[in-house]
Amino acid sequence: xxxxxxxxxxxGYLAITLEHPLKLDKTVPSLLMAAVIWAFLSLGFNNGxxxxxxxxxxxxxxxxxxxxxxxxxxxxxxxxxFAKTSEILIFLIGAMTIVEIIDLHRGFxxxxxxxxxxxxxxxxxxxxxxxxxxxxxxxxxxxTIVLITLLRKLIPKREYRIWFASLIVIAANAGGAWSxxxxxxxxxxxxxxxxTAIGLSEYVIVPSVVCFVVPFLIAxxxxxxxxxxxxxxYEVDVDSERLLSSKTMLYVGLGSIIFVxxxxxxxxxxPYVGMMFSLGFVWLFSEYVKPYEGFNKKDKYLYSxxxxxxxxxxxxxxxxxxxxxxxxxxxxxxxGQIGGNDTGTLRYAAESLSNAIPNMDIVVILLGILxxxxxxxxxxxxxxxxxxxxxxxxIWHFIAYSAGTGGSMLIIGSAAGVAAMGxxxxxxxxxxxxxxWLAFVGFISGALVFMFIEHYIRWTI
Numbered sequence: 143x144x145x146x147x148x149x150x151x152x153x154g155y156l157a158i159t160l161e162h163p164l165k166l167d168k169t170v171p172s173l174l175m176a177a178v179i180w181a182f183l184s185l186g187f188n189n190g191x192x193x194x195x196x197x198x199x200x201x202x203x204x205x206x207x208x209x210x211x212x213x214x215x216x217x218x219x220x221x222x223x224f225a226k227t228s229e230i231l232i233f234l235i236g237a238m239t240i241v242e243i244i245d246l247h248r249g250f251x252x253x254x255x256x257x258x259x260x261x262x263x264x265x266x267x268x269x270x271x272x273x274x275x276x277x278x279x280x281x282x283x284x285x286t287i288v289l290i291t292l293l294r295k296l297i298p299k300r301e302y303r304i305w306f307a308s309l310i311v312i313a314a315n316a317g318g319a320w321s322x323x324x325x326x327x328x329x330x331x332x333x334x335x336x337x338t339a340i341g342l343s344e345y346v347i348v349p350s351v352v353c354f355v356v357p358f359l360i361a362x363x364x365x366x367x368x369x370x371x372x373x374x375x376y377e378v379d380v381d382s383e384r385l386l387s388s389k390t391m392l393y394v395g396l397g398s399i400i401f402v403x404x405x406x407x408x409x410x411x412x413p414y415v416g417m418m419f420s421l422g423f424v425w426l427f428s429e430y431v432k433p434y435e436g437f438n439k440k441d442k443y444l445y446s447x448x449x450x451x452x453x454x455x456x457x458x459x460x461x462x463x464x465x466x467x468x469x470x471x472x473x474x475x476x477x478g479q480i481g482g483n484d485t486g487t488l489r490y491a492a493e494s495l496s497n498a499i500p501n502m503d504i505v506v507i508l509l510g511i512l513x514x515x516x517x518x519x520x521x522x523x524x525x526x527x528x529x530x531x532x533x534x535x536x537i538w539h540f541i542a543y544s545a546g547t548g549g550s551m552l553i554i555g556s557a558a559g560v561a562a563m564g565x566x567x568x569x570x571x572x573x574x575x576x577x578x579w580l581a582f583v584g585f586i587s588g589a590l591v592f593m594f595i596e597h598y599i600r601w602t603i
Contacts, residue, residue: 143186144477148487150179151472155520158465162554169457172464179471180220187216193476193484194219201476201484223470229333229414230326230466231459236417237323240395240424241284242450247433248385249392254292262367265296266309270358273310274317274351277558279396282318282325282546286310286558290565297371300566305366307562308577309358312550312584314558316354319546320346322403322413326462326557327522327545331538333413334526339403341534346543348595353547353588357580387431387445391424398424421447458557465520473527488527495528502537507589510544514555518545536596543592550581 154175161168186192193203194216202215244250253272259265269289277285289310297303318324322332322339331337361367398420405416425447433445443449469488477487485493499505513521522545531537549556553563553573562568 143182143191144475144487147179147182147186147475148472150182151175151468154179154468158520159515167457169461169464172461172468174464176464176467176471179468183471183475184216188213194474195476195484195486196474197222199483219474223467223474226334227463227466227470229412230330231463233329233333233414233417234326234462235454235459236414236421237281237399238284238454239421239447239450240399241280242453243424243428243445243447244391244395245453246445246450247387247391247428247431249388249395250288252389252392253288254295257292257296260370262369262371263362265371266306266361266367267358269293269306269310270313270354273313274354277314277317278321278324279399281323282314283557283561285317286314286561287565289314290562302366302371304566304568304572305361305576307566308553308568308573309361309580311553311556311559311562312357312577312581313354315547315550315556316350316584316588318558319353319543320350323399325542325546327518328542329413330466330519330522330526331542335533336526336531336535336538337542338534339406342539342542345534345536345539345595346592349543349588349592350547352591353543353584355584356587357584360580360583385433386435387428387433390431391428394427395424462519466523469520469523469527472524486527488524489530491524491528503540503593506537506540506544507586509541510548510585510589511551513545513548514551518549518556521545540589540592540596543588544585547585547588551578551585553577 154171157164157166157171157175158168183194187194187202188204190203190205193201195201196215196219200215202212202219204212206212253276257265257268257272259268269292273285273289276288290307293303293306293310297306315325319328320343322328322337322342328337328342332339332342402413402416402420405411405419406413409415428445428447429442472487473489475487476484477490478485480490480493495505496502499508509521509525522541525541525545529537549559553559553568553570559573563570563573
């Protein structure tokens with residue numbers, strides 16, 4: 143039964159990675175995988191076929207009641223994992239809603255109106271810097287969507303535009319890796335108290351900058367970025383100019399998201415509470431701001447939080463729910479013993495991997511490369527269940543960097559890449575031939591810088 147549950151996870155995982163060939167939304171196998179794994183966990187546990195271990199190391203078996211009521215222990219463990227998963231989901235829903243409220247008020251058009259250069263190299267660096275910074279403030283997926291939407295106005299020819307779009311993916315993923323709110327995986331690590339906002343930013347920002355800058359320096363010399371962009375003189379979006387609330391909501395929204403880590407430091411409360419506060423504040427502000435002169439209250443819903451909620455991709459939220467609960471199932475299943483103590487499946491796998499590859503730096507780099515093929519959310523979720531390093535351990539920082547930036551090596555390796563692929567119809571093979579090597583050079587360069595800082599600079603200070 144134990145191997146059967148692991149097989150269920152492998153099958154579900156493959157269905158997720160083969161989303162495009164199967165033409166099946168990855169949310170479907172994610173939800174089914176989680177529900178079926180926990181169903182078989184319950185069935186096997188109640189029949190005494192195996193034991194369950196909770197996050198505190200307490201082992202429960204229906205045939206033994208030394209630790210109290212086994213059934214209660216099983217249900218408490220399920221509720222614990224569901225509660226931790228819900229923290230992440232509430233946080234993401236709040237962040238997504240704030241971003242959508244900003245977008246309803248066309249706040250991101252303020253950024254678009256500032257970019258007017260026609261020089262390809264200058265435009266490349268301008269978009270890259272904006273993507274790097276913006277992804278750290280909102281998230282890499284949203285930053286990519288915003289900037290590719292802008293690209294369509296700046297560069298009408300798709301054959302030129304896909305080069306810029308591909309480099310934006312690299313910059314956005316690099317920018318999201320050093321911020322607790324810049325990538326789903328860094329948010330997961332932050333909420334799980336594996337990293338602190340200050341610790342993550344302090345030790346990952348320099349490698350992330352290197353990961354972004356190196357590919358852009360190389361790309362600046364490529365033929366694709368020579369000369370001027372073949373477009374007409376930039377025209378400001380007249381509609382966005384009419385919204386009096388655009389600039390206000392941009393600043394209020396971004397400021398509220400940035401305030402979340404500050405809220406956590408002041409109150410000591412979990413990040414999702416701060417996000418609830420920020421969302422409530424932005425929503426309240428949007429209820430009273432006037433988008434334009436002579437604003438008709440009948441049109442209020444067009445700019446409200448209610449409208450923003452309808453634009454959120456709840457399929458992504460449900461995907462995270464499924465994959466995180468499925469990984470929690472594996473974490474709870476006792477697979478074997480280490481040092482005479484019962485150990486969960488993921489912890490057992492971690493010990494086996496460490497014995498096979500004793501150098502954790504190599505393990506984490508392989509994790510980053512693997513994240514370009516396999517979704518980085520379950521990879522990071524699994525690593526959180528596998529390792530028990532202290533808060534702000536260099537390993538957690540390195541995992542955040544590798545999982546966040548490694549996905550850039552393939553167009554399907556990150557949410558930002560998939561978004562760019564869908565918006566610009568970027569061909570997988572085209573990206574593999576022309577962009578993958580740039581992303582790999584950036585990833586390895588940042589990884590080497592990270593290891594140099596951790597092993598030589600940090601320990602000498």
